[in-house]
Amino acid sequence: xxxxxxxxxxxxxxxxxxxxxxxxxxxxxxxxxxxxxxxxxxxxxxxxxxxxxxxxxxxxxxxxxxxxxxxxxxxxxxxxxxxxxxxxxxxxxxxxxxxxxxxxxxxxxxxxxxxxxxxxxxxxxxxxxxxxxxxxxxxxxxxxxxxxxxxxxxxxxxxxxxxxxxxxxxxxxxxxxxxxxxx
Amino acid sequence: xxxxxxxxxxxxxxxxxxxxxxxxxxxxxxxxxxxxxxxxxxxxxxxxxxxxxxxxxxxxxxxxxxxxxxxxxxxxxxxxxxxxxxxxxxxxxxxxxxxxxxxxxxxxxxxxxxxxxxxxxxxxxxxxxxxxxxxxxxxxxxxxxxxxxxxxxxxxxxxxxxxxxxxxxxxxxxxxxxxxxxxxxxxxxxxxxxxxxxxxxxxxxxxxxxxxxxxxxxxxxxxxxxxxxxxxxxxxxxxxxxxxxxxxxxxxxxxxxxxxxxxxxxxxxxxxxxxxx
Numbered sequence: 001x002x003x004x005x006x007x008x009x010x011x012x013x014x015x016x017x018x019x020x021x022x023x024x025x026x027x028x029x030x031x032x033x034x035x036x037x038x039x040x041x042x043x044x045x046x047x048x049x050x051x052x053x054x055x056x057x058x059x060x061x062x063x064x065x066x067x068x069x070x071x072x073x074x075x076x077x078x079x080x081x082x083x084x085x086x087x088x089x090x091x092x093x094x095x096x097x098x099x100x101x102x103x104x105x106x107x108x109x110x111x112x113x114x115x116x117x118x119x120x121x122x123x124x125x126x127x128x129x130x131x132x133x134x135x136x137x138x139x140x141x142x143x144x145x146x147x148x149x150x151x152x153x154x155x156x157x158x159x160x161x162x163x164x165x166x167x168x169x170x171x172x173x174x175x176x177x178x179x180x181x182x183x
Numbered sequence: 184x185x186x187x188x189x190x191x192x193x194x195x196x197x198x199x200x201x202x203x204x205x206x207x208x209x210x211x212x213x214x215x216x217x218x219x220x221x222x223x224x225x226x227x228x229x230x231x232x233x234x235x236x237x238x239x240x241x242x243x244x245x246x247x248x249x250x251x252x253x254x255x256x257x258x259x260x261x262x263x264x265x266x267x268x269x270x271x272x273x274x275x276x277x278x279x280x281x282x283x284x285x286x287x288x289x290x291x292x293x294x295x296x297x298x299x300x301x302x303x304x305x306x307x308x309x310x311x312x313x314x315x316x317x318x319x320x321x322x323x324x325x326x327x328x329x330x331x332x333x334x335x336x337x338x339x340x341x342x343x344x345x346x347x348x349x350x351x352x353x354x355x356x357x358x359x360x361x362x363x364x365x366x367x368x369x370x371x372x373x374x375x376x377x378x379x380x381x382x383x384x385x386x387x388x389x390x391x392x393x394x395x396x397x398x399x400x401x402x403x404x405x406x407x408x409x410x411x412x413x414x415x416x417x418x419x420x421x422x423x424x425x426x427x428x429x430x431x432x433x434x435x436x437x438x439x440x441x442x443x444x445x446x447x448x449x450x451x452x453x454x455x456x457x458x459x460x
Contacts, residue, residue, distance in 0.1 A: 012222055014214070014217045014218050017217045018213075018214050018217065021210060022210075025205035025209075025210060026203055026205050028205070029202065029203070029204070029205040029206075029209070030201070030202070030203045033201045033202055034198060037201075039202065042202075043205075043206060043208075043209045046209060046213075047209055047212055047213055047216070050213045050216070050217075051213070051216050051217075051220060054216065054217045054220060055220055055222055056222075057222060058222055106192060106193060106196045107193060107196050107197055107200070111193050111197060112197060112200075115193075115194065115197045131198070134194075134195070134198055135198050165190075165194045166190045166191065166194060169190035169193050169194060170190050
């Protein structure tokens, strides 16, 4: 069904393209939010990615490759959002967005703060790999295709990002533990 | 007592937090954008053509410089002579028809070893990667592999490329098999039966496109040594019925008359296999 929509949209059918947005929009938004950690910038990135997808769909030779191609556009849009944000950022940290069911009880406010800060220090390239693998569940080879680097580089980025976030939590826990002993 | 916490579980929980549904406002904005933003129709049209060609060229190969312009209707071929200081069979250039814009700009291909002039309101997109004929044959032409010159209204396309024909094969057969080959019945004339032309002082052959009633195309293949140039002009007017074959030919003639070939300046390409027999 998706391939058919891609073929129709490639021919200029905007209704078919709208169908693709329905199919892919939620996942793209989830990915963009997790890379950018900001609702509005995630929306901008998704919109930009779909705009480019619409404009350049005729360049896509193989309709079956729409998914990786769209994700590549999305990741690049996220990179651009990060760069643009850094130019005028006042370092206002976005508030965590809670799910309808409320925040996960395993997470404390400090955890979120710690992870947000650690994640914010990662490059957008590291963030993208981390999100695509740990949130979206894409295989490393697919991620390499999307971000345009060898699989070895993907592994390296993933390892670095994971280690950084894990270390931030461990360090934070150790501080808490020390403070508790001193109290 | 301190409870040991699993950092991986915490990171995973943190990562899962956040929205997963694209807001309706963004969805609507994308829809509006799609309705009001023009697609690269030129490329879409070419893609269809290229796909057809692929069916025809399969392992395409060699190099070619393609110029494409489209008009509509049947292609009427006639002898032509192009290029500086060149005489040759048939009528002189360019043919008089319609209003052919002045070729005031010039472009020299660093990859494929030729130069051509074009109108002021056309734009050039040089190839960014060398033409990969097997890939072209398998998946459709990659526009990045071709020098493209297009008018601002995207109503046509001149494209060009070149490649070396492999040794130990007949260049004419190779061109017929992988560049001009068509799987449409009656669209596979032998190269030596096509209209002779001279482009850039070298002998070539010109053909019109066969099998696509909407497309108007003139395509010349020119061989210098074992380097094969392909120049194709397509016309894709919004209203094909308003476009005349003679207009397309006149425009092709105008382009072709400015072409100079510099095979010695073409970038070296990986050796190209002849393809399946």
